[in-house]
Amino acid sequence: xxxxxxxxxxxxxxxxxxxxxxxxxxxxxxxxxxxxxxxxxxxxxxxxxxxxxxxxxxxxxxxxxxxxxxxxxxxxxxxxxxxxxxxxxxxxxxxxxxxxxxxxxxxxxxxxxxxxxxxxxxxxxxxxxxxxxxxxxxxxxxxxxxxxxxxxxxxxxxxxxxxxxxxxxxxxxxxxxxxxxxxxxxxxxxxxxxxxxxxxxxxxxxxxxxxxxxxxxxxxxxxxxxxxxxxxxxxxxxxxxxxxxxxxxxxxxxxxxxxxxxxxxxxxxxxxxxxxxxxxxxxxxxxxxxxxxxxxxxxxxxxxxxxxxxxxxxxxxxxxxxxxxxxxxxxxxxxxxxx
Amino acid sequence: xxxxxxxxxxxxxxxxxxxxxxxxxxxxxxxxxxxxxxxxxxxxxxxxxxxxxxxxxxxxxxxxxxxxxxxxxxxxxxxxxxxxxxxxxxxxxxxxxxxxxxxxxxxxxxxxxxxxxxxxxxxxxxxxxxxxxxxxxxxxxxxxxxxxxxxxxxxxxxxxxxxxxxxxxxxxxxxxxxxxxxxxxxxxxxxxxxxxxxxxxxxxxxxxxxxxxxxxxxxxxxxxxxxxxxxxxxxxxxxxxxxxxxxxxxxxxxxxxxxxxxxxxxxxxxxxxxxxxxxxxxxxxxxxxxxxxxxxxxxxxxxxxxxxxxxxxxxxxxxxxxxxxxxxxxxxxxxxxxx
DNA sequence: TTGAAAGCGCTAACAA
DNA sequence: TTGTTAGCGCTTTCAA
Numbered sequence: 001x002x003x004x005x006x007x008x009x010x011x012x013x014x015x016x017x018x019x020x021x022x023x024x025x026x027x028x029x030x031x032x033x034x035x036x037x038x039x040x041x042x043x044x045x046x047x048x049x050x051x052x053x054x055x056x057x058x059x060x061x062x063x064x065x066x067x068x069x070x071x072x073x074x075x076x077x078x079x080x081x082x083x084x085x086x087x088x089x090x091x092x093x094x095x096x097x098x099x100x101x102x103x104x105x106x107x108x109x110x111x112x113x114x115x116x117x118x119x120x121x122x123x124x125x126x127x128x129x130x131x132x133x134x135x136x137x138x139x140x141x142x143x144x145x146x147x148x149x150x151x152x153x154x155x156x157x158x159x160x161x162x163x164x165x166x167x168x169x170x171x172x173x174x175x176x177x178x179x180x181x182x183x184x185x186x187x188x189x190x191x192x193x194x195x196x197x198x199x200x201x202x203x204x205x206x207x208x209x210x211x212x213x214x215x216x217x218x219x220x221x222x223x224x225x226x227x228x229x230x231x232x233x234x235x236x237x238x239x240x241x242x243x244x245x246x247x248x249x250x251x252x253x254x255x256x257x258x259x260x261x262x263x264x265x266x267x268x269x270x271x272x273x274x275x276x277x278x279x280x281x282x283x284x285x286x287x288x289x290x291x292x293x294x295x296x297x298x299x300x301x302x303x304x305x306x307x308x309x310x311x312x313x314x315x316x317x318x319x320x321x322x323x324x325x326x327x328x329x330x331x332x333x334x335x336x337x338x339x
Numbered sequence: 340x341x342x343x344x345x346x347x348x349x350x351x352x353x354x355x356x357x358x359x360x361x362x363x364x365x366x367x368x369x370x371x372x373x374x375x376x377x378x379x380x381x382x383x384x385x386x387x388x389x390x391x392x393x394x395x396x397x398x399x400x401x402x403x404x405x406x407x408x409x410x411x412x413x414x415x416x417x418x419x420x421x422x423x424x425x426x427x428x429x430x431x432x433x434x435x436x437x438x439x440x441x442x443x444x445x446x447x448x449x450x451x452x453x454x455x456x457x458x459x460x461x462x463x464x465x466x467x468x469x470x471x472x473x474x475x476x477x478x479x480x481x482x483x484x485x486x487x488x489x490x491x492x493x494x495x496x497x498x499x500x501x502x503x504x505x506x507x508x509x510x511x512x513x514x515x516x517x518x519x520x521x522x523x524x525x526x527x528x529x530x531x532x533x534x535x536x537x538x539x540x541x542x543x544x545x546x547x548x549x550x551x552x553x554x555x556x557x558x559x560x561x562x563x564x565x566x567x568x569x570x571x572x573x574x575x576x577x578x579x580x581x582x583x584x585x586x587x588x589x590x591x592x593x594x595x596x597x598x599x600x601x602x603x604x605x606x607x608x609x610x611x612x613x614x615x616x617x618x619x620x621x622x623x624x625x626x627x628x629x630x631x632x633x634x635x636x637x638x639x640x641x642x643x644x645x646x647x648x649x650x651x652x653x654x655x656x657x658x659x660x661x662x663x664x665x666x667x668x669x670x671x672x673x674x675x676x677x678x
Numbered sequence: 679t680t681g682a683a684a685g686c687g688c689t690a691a692c693a694a
Numbered sequence: 695t696t697g698t699t700a701g702c703g704c705t706t707t708c709a710a
Contacts, residue, residue, distance in 0.1 A: 001451075017681075032680085049704095050392050050703080051702070052703080056686085069414055072409070075409055079435065082434075093430065094431070113385050114389065277615065277619070342686095354687085354689090356697075359696085387686090389687080390688040391689075393687080393688075393701095394689045395688085395702085
């Protein structure tokens with residue numbers, strides 16, 4: 001690796017001048033600058049970011065901690081973050097927690113050593129505690145909230161989205177609507193559950209606990225919960241299912257198939273979170289779509305602007321709208337009599 | 340941030356001793372070490388990795404450059420890499436090129452400034468040239484080859500996988516088998532094409548150029564190519580399609596649907612690369628599965644072992660086996676007469 | 679507009 | 695076994 005000194009020698013100036021030529025060009029004479037840039041070019045010089053960061057006591061980098069890189073939702077969020085960061089010449093350190101608070105803790109500790117300027121994080125249930133490891137690091141929470149007082153966040157309108165899904169179903173005439181909710185220690189699940197209740201209330205349908213089952217946010221959890229709900233006696237079985245995230249929706253669809261229920265004739269399904277899978281499934285799935293990419297992009301832009309303008313601001317809490325996309329998995333109930 | 344000096348003061352030793360206590364514990368007296376660790380604990384000290392790396396002139400980090408984080412194949416490879424890296428306490432810098440050589444160049448330049456110890460890269464068509472930016476950086480190519488002489492690589496047996504797919508189809512009785520091949524400037528596409536030819540040859544079926552169409556590795560490219568192949572006159576239309584990657588397979592299935600072709604009655608399809616989509620599609624898709632996770636994990640392990648044992652070794656070229664999974668998208672041709 | 683010099687936090691000779 | 699010291703490559707006073 002070439003260093004500033006190599007460039008300085010070649011351009012016959014001091015290292016200080018080279019440094020200025022690169023980071024504050026207006027402080028260097030036109031003439032000198034040209035000479036320096038030529039030398040940089042000739043040597044293929046790239047600044048050593050470690051040295052720069054060490055000296056400046058902060059690096060042009062951000063941490064990004066997500067819970068599941070294999071989930072297309074998170075992968076897309078990550079892409080939004082990366083694109084925004086790259087635009088501003090920031091490097092992103094990506095960590096994956098698999099929803100494991102212990103992995104999150106480790107990630108935060110490693111991250112700390114890299115002196116990032118800020119952090120974007122999809123919280124786990126212990127994030128509030130873990131964030132103490134990086135106190136004072138400007139942080140934005142994505143998708144969910146950790147409950148940290150004064151935290152910034154970028155989320156979607158989960159309540160409104162869930163409510164829209166339920167209103168769509170009640171408008172079709174469904175009265176017995178089941179929900180596969182996520183883990184109730186994750187705010188998105190709680191909010192979507194709230195939207196479900198609101199939607200029922202708006203249609204004057206009483207809330208029935210036995211129609212709501214938790215799932216672990218994975219395909220298998222959705223499958224098991226759906227099996228339980230759909231195995232209820234004929235008159236008790238939900239005619240429609242609202243599923244709290246993309247992975248569990250896959251499980252629910254598989255369960256319906258295993259039980260020989262046709263969608264939408266025997267069962268209507270609305271999932272949360274769109275995906276190619278939902279789009280190309282047969283029948284194509286009605287879903288509450290989220291602006292995943294925007295969540296990441298906007299969160300990153302917001303964080304960077306927080307960094308620029310000092311962080312003595314009010315907490316930023318952004319809620320993006322969701323979008324109900326009606327496809328072919330929803331129809332009036334009893335379209336064809338139940339088996 | 341606390342520094343070594345803070346710890347040293349608290350433990351009443353020199354910074355050098357603290358440094359040793361942390362990185363070479365056996366060089367420090369039991370007694371002293373305990374005192375130091377207590378101080379570390381009390382202060383919540385985390386080493387500044389920038390300073391350490393600057394001093395050691397190399398950081399405990401690796402670069403990972405993939406072409407499309409939104410493609411589950413790549414996301415899974417990335418996860419394999421991350422898991423292996425984490426196991427050895429390495430940090431991964433992840434960059435995404437979107438198959439754009441210019442973005443790749445920028446990524447390499449930024450990466451360079453972070454002094455990574457090694458690089459894992461899914462090449463683009465200009466990687467061979469771009470890699471000059473990081474000459475001497477131990478590098479392993481994943482999934483594809485850039486053509487750099489002496490390069491290390493971890494790939495799958497594309498020829499064998501494709502051949503197995505074709506043999507499966509010919510065994511079912513297909514004679515007119517179309518292929519949607521990828522971009523021929525990417526080695527995987529070339530190899531899968533070769534496997535296709537080999538498979539045909541093994542069954543004594545002549546190769547027909549007009550049955551092979553390129554695609555751009557995206558869903559839309561697959562759709563367009565499939566449309567063209569499947570719109571041929573009845574007696575000329577392929578009875579089976581072999582598609583060169585996961586994204587294009589989605590497009591091919593959509594095209595078949597648009598044309599009213601039933602799978603597998605009217606058309607058999609085999610895709611390359613498994614996915615949840617392929618598994619839960621109806622009919623479930625027959626595919627050549629790749630060990631995505633293992634590609635990443637093994638490549639990372641290999642890179643780290645290269646780093647440990649010096650790099651004066653022979654080029655490492657690992658080929659992992661693929662696995663033909665027969666599901667419901669393949670059947671004998673003319674099962675039901677063509678429309 | 680430029681240069682000299684100090685120092686970011688750490689590690690690694692070398693000395694004790 | 696421990697401490698002293700120099701220095702990784704850069705930025706940033708301060709002085710010229």
